[in-house]
Amino acid sequence: MGKLFIIGTPIGNLKDISLRAIETLKESDIIFVEDKRVTIKLLNNLDIGKKELFTFSEYNANKVLKKAVELVKENNVCSLVSDAGMPVISDPGYQLINKCWQENIEVDIIPGPNAPSAAIAVSGFPGSKYMFQGFLPRGKNKRRVLRKIKDLGILFVFFESPQRLNNTLKEILEIVGDREIFIAREMTKVHQEFFRGKVSEAIIHFSEKNIKGEITVVLSGKEGENEKI
Template sequence: MAKHKNADLETSGPQDNQENNQFVPESTPSTLASKVAAGLYIVATPIGNAQDITLRALSLLKQADTILCEDTRVTAKLLMIHGISKKKCHAYHEHNAEKMRPKVLDKLNSGEVVVLVSDAGTPLINDPGYKLVRECNELGLPYTTAPGASSVITAMVLSGLPSDRFLYLGFLPNKTVARKKALEEVKSVRATLITLESPRRVAACLKDMADVLGNREAAVTRELTKRYEEVRRAPLPELAELYQNEVVRGEVVLVVGPPDESVNETSAEDLDSLLENALARLSVRDAVAEVVDATGLKKRAVYNRALELTKES
């Protein structure tokens, strides 16, 4: 199994007896000012609020020989905000990565400090940086990360949905048929689902989610850590209806809760029988309330099944 070398923060000071013979110092002001060792540093940057950057990230950006970024204009603005000037930024993205990668490896072989950043958040999430890391691993070149902001984790925290187990889906397909197929593949996963989405497709995506995943709790998180940060949480059908005629702006992360397992605690046949009997006499709301009182099942699970039965009939 290949092992990577940790590109450490400082080149002087005590040495331990680890295999790579490198010392990882405490993050104190004195060590943050120390000279940075050569290697590749994968550095997280803010997702909105420019203050959400670590002291370690600032130190690395100041001492970098080369900064790789998605959009040089975006990174230049961040550097300017934090008073870091006269740094050469090079574009490194999905369209030029194959061409740029050998040049970056040459820089690392020659002993440069190379910092890789994305426009926002943690690099390698939805970008080609992982291939560069893989080659560093295979060639035995030093690399490490300076962790920080992540829109995925931030959305998970703010959603109020179960966070003990979650699945990140990246961007779902743009078209309805493909998107529903992708959702069917993860429908039975017992975990909270997280996906990024274009503001132009939020309404369509929520509708497809409601159709495939049912009445699960979900949250639409928007403009995280920015001035107009917003979190809306409700069952998927409600969110889908809410966003049908709403113009959405800014960066969006969708979070969908896991499937409710409480229906499995009783006979599905018995539940259907009770619901069908109640629905023949009452509204959906009252029928659900009656069955919940009779069985002790969770209201959300019974309501989901009532909607399915109503749709089937």
């Protein structure tokens, strides 16, 4: 019976990986990956060399789950990584982890970089309580989510695409109000950008540029409702 390690990988700067993560990747008989191209780049950067990679993504997870569990049972050290950050946190992997628990396969965790916690820390907002959404839904469902969080006194953290950012900011201004907001773009990468200000200011700031990259948004809670949930 093998053992599955859940390994956090860098969200941008490849130097942010932990020593324990490197050691475990080197020892791994097989690595479950979201995208082989991304993981190969990481392994090459770490001089780990060629490893057996098995694609386990949101698109094929249910189809290959049985085979993936068999591989964990057949190999001593198996690792699960995503393209960036912690697996399962808005990334694939929970099906494999859940099945390992059901099959009494040992699971361990090697924590690493995480975009939501990193954004909260650098925002300077009080972060003892927060709600994490992942990517917001589209259309009416997005507006429904914004109405639900309007009166919460905790941080609201979510991911957004460059193409949708300005439209989402306008909907936040309309439904939630002109709150303090922090927007992290391309964290730890060469073109990293941090913005902190009012939602109305963010709309002006980001409408004046061609936005690219991965974006994490931290919206402050309603004043006077501190940490009410």
